[in-house]
Amino acid sequence: MVSTDQLDHPDGRVELDDPTVVTQSRYGNEELAPTRISQRRWTTYNYAALWMGMAHNIPSYLLASGLVALGMNWLQAFLTITLGNLIVLVPLLLNSHAGTKYGIPFPVFARAFYGVRGANFPALLRAFVACGWFGIQTWIGGQAIHVIVGELAGSGWQNASAVGGHPWTLWLSFAFFWLLQMWLIWRGIEGLRRFENWAAPLVTVAFLALMIAILVKAGGPGPILSQPSALGWDADFWKIFAPSLMGMIAFWATLSLNMPDFTRFGAGQRQQVIGQIIGLPTTMSFIALVSIVTTSGTVIVYGSAIWDPVELTRRFENPVVVVVGLVMAILATMSCNVAANVVSPSYDFANALPRWLTFRTAGLLTGVIGVLIQPWRLLTDPDIYIFAWLGFYGGLLASVAGVLIAGYWLLDRTNLFLADLYLPHRRYWYWAGWNWRAVLATVIGSVLAVGGAYGGPFPADGLIPFLQPLYDYSWVVGLTAGLLVYLGLTLVLPHRTTRATHATASL
Numbered sequence: 001m002v003s004t005d006q007l008d009h010p011d012g013r014v015e016l017d018d019p020t021v022v023t024q025s026r027y028g029n030e031e032l033a034p035t036r037i038s039q040r041r042w043t044t045y046n047y048a049a050l051w052m053g054m055a056h057n058i059p060s061y062l063l064a065s066g067l068v069a070l071g072m073n074w075l076q077a078f079l080t081i082t083l084g085n086l087i088v089l090v091p092l093l094l095n096s097h098a099g100t101k102y103g104i105p106f107p108v109f110a111r112a113f114y115g116v117r118g119a120n121f122p123a124l125l126r127a128f129v130a131c132g133w134f135g136i137q138t139w140i141g142g143q144a145i146h147v148i149v150g151e152l153a154g155s156g157w158q159n160a161s162a163v164g165g166h167p168w169t170l171w172l173s174f175a176f177f178w179l180l181q182m183w184l185i186w187r188g189i190e191g192l193r194r195f196e197n198w199a200a201p202l203v204t205v206a207f208l209a210l211m212i213a214i215l216v217k218a219g220g221p222g223p224i225l226s227q228p229s230a231l232g233w234d235a236d237f238w239k240i241f242a243p244s245l246m247g248m249i250a251f252w253a254t255l256s257l258n259m260p261d262f263t264r265f266g267a268g269q270r271q272q273v274i275g276q277i278i279g280l281p282t283t284m285s286f287i288a289l290v291s292i293v294t295t296s297g298t299v300i301v302y303g304s305a306i307w308d309p310v311e312l313t314r315r316f317e318n319p320v321v322v323v324v325g326l327v328m329a330i331l332a333t334m335s336c337n338v339a340a341n342v343v344s345p346s347y348d349f350a351n352a353l354p355r356w357l358t359f360r361t362a363g364l365l366t367g368v369i370g371v372l373i374q375p376w377r378l379l380t381d382p383d384i385y386i387f388a389w390l391g392f393y394g395g396l397l398a399s400v401a402g403v404l405i406a407g408y409w410l411l412d413r414t415n416l417f418l419a420d421l422y423l424p425h426r427r428y429w430y431w432a433g434w435n436w437r438a439v440l441a442t443v444i445g446s447v448l449a450v451g452g453a454y455g456g457p458f459p460a461d462g463l464i465p466f467l468q469p470l471y472d473y474s475w476v477v478g479l480t481a482g483l484l485v486y487l488g489l490t491l492v493l494p495h496r497t498t499r500a501t502h503a504t505a506s507l
Helices: 044-055 058-069 074-102 106-114 120-153 168-186 189-218 235-251 253-258 269-302 309-314 319-341 343-352 359-372 382-411 436-450 465-471 474-492 496-505
Strands: 006-008 014-016
Touching: 014 074, 044 269, 044 319, 058 074, 058 120, 058 235, 058 269, 058 319, 074 106, 074 235, 074 253, 074 269, 074 382, 106 120, 106 343, 106 382, 106 436, 120 168, 120 253, 120 319, 120 343, 120 359, 120 382, 120 436, 168 319, 168 359, 189 269, 189 309, 189 319, 235 253, 235 382, 235 474, 253 343, 253 382, 269 309, 309 319, 319 343, 343 359, 382 436, 382 474, 436 465, 436 474, 465 474
Parallel strands: none
Antiparallel strands: 006 014
């Protein structure tokens, strides 16, 4: 199907015939407009490097070491993480396709199914989750800077007078790291691409060096790999396997929605698909194996599991090793944080106020909200926050992914009308700019997925007790319910413009 408003290129990519259609609309601006073909230059390496930069970070490291702390042995933890990332790769690649084909970011892609205005619902849901993660990782990076300066400046820096329960020097480190990230995002998406290209290999080398150092101290891999599982392979293991697997999937559930923010710059579908297949499963499996081996080795070397790489690095006596290790930790945190937690909400907030916010100003707003969330308070109980929160928001975002997959692949058969994504009273306007079918499907999918949330901050028998058994499978439930409900509602009660779209697409 060919639209008179857009140009279909032989390689399958599409662009607007007249880009001013978007920039003159109240629902578009320069950043939200479809990327021109001449600007789509990201290669296979760019996507692989992007995932290396996002995956090789302290929270990823803590995921694997946390499974060891729960009682899994190296093989159980490795298989759980690898399987989780292979599963989340499927919706991630499915939603990435639209970004490469049409050059549009996630919130504009969502307009096709939620409505030009209604897309703010999933976009802001995704954005506020990212703001929380941005604040957390910025606090972690600030802590690493505080430790580095303390190694060089001495106890006066580390034992400075307290303000708000923390040394004022820690607040200064936190502010410096915040400003450093804001500077990077102000350079724009091309600046981020260049940063990821050189930072990703350095971070990989640093994590390998940490693992090798522990292997030497532990006397080789033999004692580490021979450690038995505290859970075995019976009911005790399977009891925590399902919720752990959902947590591993949910860790990247955010990117499974907003990957079009990056694939819109792809030189072709082949480049982004191969780059992501190389990038996500392999790098996450790599960091998982490094984390598992290193954490297991600390049990032998130090007598207890040290699952925080910053704390582990401090144990080394050579100050040069400590400083270099922590600098790599800072690079890892910044590489992941800016790519995963600033790019997406920048587009999401700009989508809500396209006449007022650009990519850069929306990125600054993300940074401000990340501070207002007070991540130092959230991290006072990291087990509850990371694991309970992962399962909860993973279920919420999975229902959005279900709607997008149903709409793009099963109903519209990958055919979108670019200009209509930015204009009122056209194909994607639905009812006052909202498609109630997508909103209802998301709500139903979310309630089924997380209504039974239990443990940690939730009631022991679940928020909605009869839904408690579903919560252990929150991501699968959310994705399946969102997809099926939206598909059913659209087929039974189609909107007149979507009915025309489906009929035309089948020709």
